[in-house]
Amino acid sequence: MTRARPNAHAVPRRDKGLLAGVMGWSLIVAPAALLLGGRGGPWGAASVGCGFVSLFAAPLVPSGRPYGSGGERFREHLRVAPVFTAAVLLVAGPWLVPWAVHDTWGKPTRALVVEASSPSGGGAAAETDAWRIGYRLADAATEQDLGRLLYGLPERTPVGAVVEVSVTPGGWVPPISAGLLDDGGARPYVTTLTAMASAHLLTCATVWLAWPRKDSREWVTALAVCRVRGGWSDSRPWR
Incomplete structure (x- = not known):
């Protein structure tokens, strides 16, 4: 069969x-x-x-x-x-x-610039293009560390200056300058x-x-x- x-x-x-x-x-x-x-x-x-x-x-x-x-x-x-x-x-x-x-969960926050450095890590950022300067931020009210700023700032900003940034719950992604999100920038x-x-x-x-x-x-x-x-x-x- x-x-x-x-x-x-x-x-x-x-x-x-x-x-x-x-x-x-x-x-x-x-x-x-x-x-x-x-x-x-x-x-x-x-x-x-x-x-x-x-x-x-x-x-x-x-x-x-x-x-x-x-x-x-x-x-x-x-x-x-x-x-x-x-x-x-x-x-x-x-x-x-x-x-x-x-764009979905960002919250405007006033942040204090606690560090500014060039991309090469050489410290002073005076001769570096504004957008290439790395900034470390802290909450201006609580002094909580917010980490490094993503994409920099449109103008050179000295240490100790207060800037407006967008932060996300739990710091899931690094903060971004609030100016980049204005007028539907995202x-x-x-x-x-x-x-x-x-x-x-x-x-x-x-x-x-x-x-x-x-x-x-x-x-x-x-x-x-x-x-x-x-x-x-x-x-x-x-x-």
């Missing part, structure tokens, strides 16, 4: 693992790294590093199975898309996320981040719906039939 065997063109177990891996990376790991990257410093570097990991891992996503139709080939290449969009978000995140956080960055995040989520949804589940169900059904009948005579497809 001829025994049933799995479809030779069915999706192997590796494809199921790829789906879980792609979606886990794109919808859990990447968003978490994106939010942390907005804090700047080593967190920002880690976000960019994850972006390059995502970029270089993309060629590993296609399974390399032979496809018969152009539509199946398109689906094979489409599954790489979330990995690429995640890479773009992770690399751009450290520059875009702070603007979005300040809107272009927020719009860009929103568009990129929306495109990423849409790509993930498209790949999820386009993944070959029908073949997967056929493979599982055939496997169940083979087990019930006591096995099959041909080689198993995952060997």
Whole structure:
């Protein structure tokens, strides 16, 4: 009696693992790294590093199975898309996320300049362009340390001066000069981040719906039939 065997063109177990891996990376790991990257410093570097990991891992996503139709080939290449969009978000995140956080949760605060230094760390900043000077701030009322100012100030400001800045709850991202947020200054960055995040989520949804589940169900059904009948005579497809 001829025994049933799995479809030779069915999706192997590796494809199921790829789906879980792609979606886990794109919808859990990447968003978490994106939010942390907005804090700047080593967190920002880690976000960019994850972006390059995502970029270089993309060629590993296609399974390399032979496809018969152009539509199946398109689906094979489409599954790489979330990995690429995640890479773009992770690399751009450290520059875009702070603007979005300040635009949404930023609170105007008067801050005291406690330190001003050049980018090279050489101390005096008299000969440095205004926007390149690094400032460390403290709350003017409570003297609580606010950390280093992000993106500098439009004019050279001496130590001891009081400036208006935007701070976020818990200091999640570094403070920003309030002047940069006036007249919708953060809107272009927020719009860009929103568009990129929306495109990423849409790509993930498209790949999820386009993944070959029908073949997967056929493979599982055939496997169940083979087990019930006591096995099959041909080689198993995952060997």
